[in-house]
Amino acid sequence: MRLSLTQLSLTAVVALAVVLSTSTVSTEAFPAPIDRRPSSSSLVSFKSYDQHRVVRVKVQSEEQIKILNENEGPLKFDYFTHNKNVGGHIDIRIAPENFSRFQSLNLNYETLIENLQTVLENEHNENLAYQNKWEASKNNRVSIDGVDLKEGTAFVSAADWFAGYHSYADHQTWLNTQIKTYSSIASSFSAGQTYQGRSQAGIKIGNGPNNVVFHGTQHAREWISTMVVEYLITQLLTGSDSRVADYLNKYTFYAIPIMNPDGFVITQTSDRMHRKNAQSNGGCLGTDTNRNWDSHWDEGGSSSNPCADDYMGPSAFSSPEAKNMGAFLKSMPNVVSYIDFHSYSQLWMVPYGYTGTPPSNYDSYLQPLASGAVNALADVNGVQFTAGDIYNTIYPASGNSADYAYDAGVGAPFAVELRDTGDYGFSLPANQIIPSGKETWAAFTYILDNLQTN
Numbered sequence: 001m002r003l004s005l006t007q008l009s010l011t012a013v014v015a016l017a018v019v020l021s022t023s024t025v026s027t028e029a030f031p032a033p034i035d036r037r038p039s040s041s042s043l044v045s046f047k048s049y050d051q052h053r054v055v056r057v058k059v060q061s062e063e064q065i066k067i068l069n070e071n072e073g074p075l076k077f078d079y080f081t082h083n084k085n086v087g088g089h090i091d092i093r094i095a096p097e098n099f100s101r102f103q104s105l106n107l108n109y110e111t112l113i114e115n116l117q118t119v120l121e122n123e124h125n126e127n128l129a130y131q132n133k134w135e136a137s138k139n140n141r142v143s144i145d146g147v148d149l150k151e152g153t154a155f156v157s158a159a160d161w162f163a164g165y166h167s168y169a170d171h172q173t174w175l176n177t178q179i180k181t182y183s184s185i186a187s188s189f190s191a192g193q194t195y196q197g198r199s200q201a202g203i204k205i206g207n208g209p210n211n212v213v214f215h216g217t218q219h220a221r222e223w224i225s226t227m228v229v230e231y232l233i234t235q236l237l238t239g240s241d242s243r244v245a246d247y248l249n250k251y252t253f254y255a256i257p258i259m260n261p262d263g264f265v266i267t268q269t270s271d272r273m274h275r276k277n278a279q280s281n282g283g284c285l286g287t288d289t290n291r292n293w294d295s296h297w298d299e300g301g302s303s304s305n306p307c308a309d310d311y312m313g314p315s316a317f318s319s320p321e322a323k324n325m326g327a328f329l330k331s332m333p334n335v336v337s338y339i340d341f342h343s344y345s346q347l348w349m350v351p352y353g354y355t356g357t358p359p360s361n362y363d364s365y366l367q368p369l370a371s372g373a374v375n376a377l378a379d380v381n382g383v384q385f386t387a388g389d390i391y392n393t394i395y396p397a398s399g400n401s402a403d404y405a406y407d408a409g410v411g412a413p414f415a416v417e418l419r420d421t422g423d424y425g426f427s428l429p430a431n432q433i434i435p436s437g438k439e440t441w442a443a444f445t446y447i448l449d450n451l452q453t454n
């Protein structure tokens with residue numbers, strides 16, 4: 001499937017925040033919008049979530065977990081979060097036709113979002129306003145940050161780029177422009193081709209003997225993860241942090257902003273809530289690639305129902321996206337850390353997800369690293385994350401990336417759930433991109449300062 005730039009531009013991206021009111025963006029950076037878009041801002045071409053509710057269920061007993069599991073398929077639960085432990089809570093999207101049956105389950109719940117469609121319309125409208133200015137400003141960009149640019153190039157200052165969310169096409173242009181601009185320290189690479197033939201494109205930065213791999217948007221709807229990965233890339237390239245020069249001698253970074261581009265494009269063109277990749281499975285679209293890694297695959301915390309949002313796929317590594325990343329990690333010597341960025345829930349997690357018994361160096365190495373990272377993160381904006389192993393911190397999840405990486409010999413693998421804790425969920429306002437980037441950079445550098453290296 002080929003998508004034109006026009007299609008992407010019309011539907012792309014979103015920002016709940018009024019981006020121009022943030023202190024980091026001046027209105028002068030964007031000329032008046034030019035009239036190249038339709039006036040309609042409705043989501044007519046998108047799947048509708050009218051009257052879909054998002055509820056938070058407080059899990060109070062094993063019996064309630066059983067009820068949730070039994071009804072996941074019949075009531076088409078879409079788990080927005082995954083903490084299905086007694087004493088925890090889990091956020092679930094429920095379609096209107098199933099809501100009365102959900103109520104009859106007599107679970108303890110509160111409603112987070114009355115009508116998901118309203119949230120998505122607001123997000124879309126705010127984003128269109130940003131996109132209009134963004135598109136118009138492209139024509140006026142000739143030289144920014146001292147770099148001479150041709151008309152139409154999507155290279156802009158970091159403050160402008162991180163003021164809003166972007167189309168897939170603009171992300172590609174952004175990445176290529178970084179690689180070109182910083183060619184003395186950066187080059188391109190790809191983990192492989194997706195199911196629909198897109199590249200899992202990345203940027204390699206630095207010359208050190210220790211490899212660090214990280215990526216965003218394994219789950220398509222978790223847009224903040226791409227922006228945060230790009231923020232970390234920007235920090236490594238521009239080196240405003242005085243430690244960066246040392247990092248580039250000690251480490252080589254391999255960063256992929258969009259690990260699941262097929263799914264990401266779906267969220268920008270037809271279904272904002274799409275989580276999986278684009279493989280067709282029994283009439284339902286997509287495999288949950290983060291339940292598809294060849295590590296204790298199908299050992300709990302994943303679904304065999306192709307329509308479920310945590311569908312594990314027909315076999316381990318049946319999804320090219322997970323298989324490519326796994327092969328990439330395995331082929332590379334001396335990977336001292338791997339980070340798979342997700343949202344939302346504010347968690348910094350380490351293996352395992354398939355078992356409640358953590359790895360042998362959990363107490364001596366993995367847990368202290370994760371705890372140090374969340375403390376460093378909290379120091380920036382006061383935002384609290386929780387550190388722990390996947391199984392006990394959220395939920396059993398077999399076939400996940402961090403488990404695979406650990407068993408493949410990666411020193412310190414992490415699965416991170418970024419902001420927030422449910423107020424906006426996947427529709428995190430654009431004015432939280434830079435704060436999220438800054439605090440994640442603090443956590444990231446704590447890890448870089450404390451990794452066991454060669």
Ligand SMILES: [Zn+2]
Pocket residue numbers: 218219222342343
């Ligand atoms: Zn995720």
